Amino acid sequence: MIISELEKQYSYIFEKDLLIEISKIGILKEVSEGVELMRVGQYIKSMPLLLNGVIKILRNDEDGEELLLYFLEKGDTCAMTLSCCMGDTKSEIRAITETQTTLIMIPVEKMELWLMKYKSWRNFVLDSYHNRLMEMLNAIDSVAFKKMDERLLGYLKEKSKVTGSKILQATHQEIAFDLHSSRVVISRLLKALEKEGSIEISRNSIKLLKL
DNA sequence: TCATTAACACGGG
DNA sequence: CCCGTGTTAATGA
Numbered sequence: 001m002i003i004s005e006l007e008k009q010y011s012y013i014f015e016k017d018l019l020i021e022i023s024k025i026g027i028l029k030e031v032s033e034g035v036e037l038m039r040v041g042q043y044i045k046s047m048p049l050l051l052n053g054v055i056k057i058l059r060n061d062e063d064g065e066e067l068l069l070y071f072l073e074k075g076d077t078c079a080m081t082l083s084c085c086m087g088d089t090k091s092e093i094r095a096i097t098e099t100q101t102t103l104i105m106i107p108v109e110k111m112e113l114w115l116m117k118y119k120s121w122r123n124f125v126l127d128s129y130h131n132r133l134m135e136m137l138n139a140i141d142s143v144a145f146k147k148m149d150e151r152l153l154g155y156l157k158e159k160s161k162v163t164g165s166k167i168l169q170a171t172h173q174e175i176a177f178d179l180h181s182s183r184v185v186i187s188r189l190l191k192a193l194e195k196e197g198s199i200e201i202s203r204n205s206i207k208l209l210k211l
Numbered sequence: 212t213c214a215t216t217a218a219c220a221c222g223g224g
Numbered sequence: 225c226c227c228g229t230g231t232t233a234a235t236g237a
Binding site (some may be wrong): 212213214215216217218219220221222223224 | 225226227228229230231232233234235236237
């Protein structure tokens, strides 16, 4: 049953032998919403392949202040795991499931072996690095050059995109944490967006109308 | 000028 | 009552 799920997402990326190896060695895991998969300072001993769901990747500063870096979707893997496993260093980021998530855990030893053995695996890992780097640049641009209202709009769009829903489950406080801002500002900006007709606010949820 | 912090009132579950 | 929300006043960058 692992293999059918696996083929849905990865059959176009990996060669057959690799798919079979993954299905034999990988451990299928169901994780519910809001679970912390990775903490700052933690050593990682296996890497996740996402089959379903969304994972939120956050950066923490010294005081425990947070900032959303990007979301991981199906077909993605965690780039931080890759460098952590190989360099045997600690995680620099925090990962929390945004929705219920299905993933396959692969032991580190295998992923190193496969780098030499399978071309498709090598490409996948390099692609993954590239994608995460691009998303990181977006996050930096956002913080450095954009005002909070633009960032909020981008956040809402991104969240809508990854969850595949126009209705977002979130409190103003949670949004404020993700964007590293305060609830007062988020409340005010959301109110303004509602007034201009872009969204509809209700308790614990936001509905995107036109964007 | 605009964000943050603290404080308070409102109201729905 | 508790919690999310809307607002305001004070302060600072």
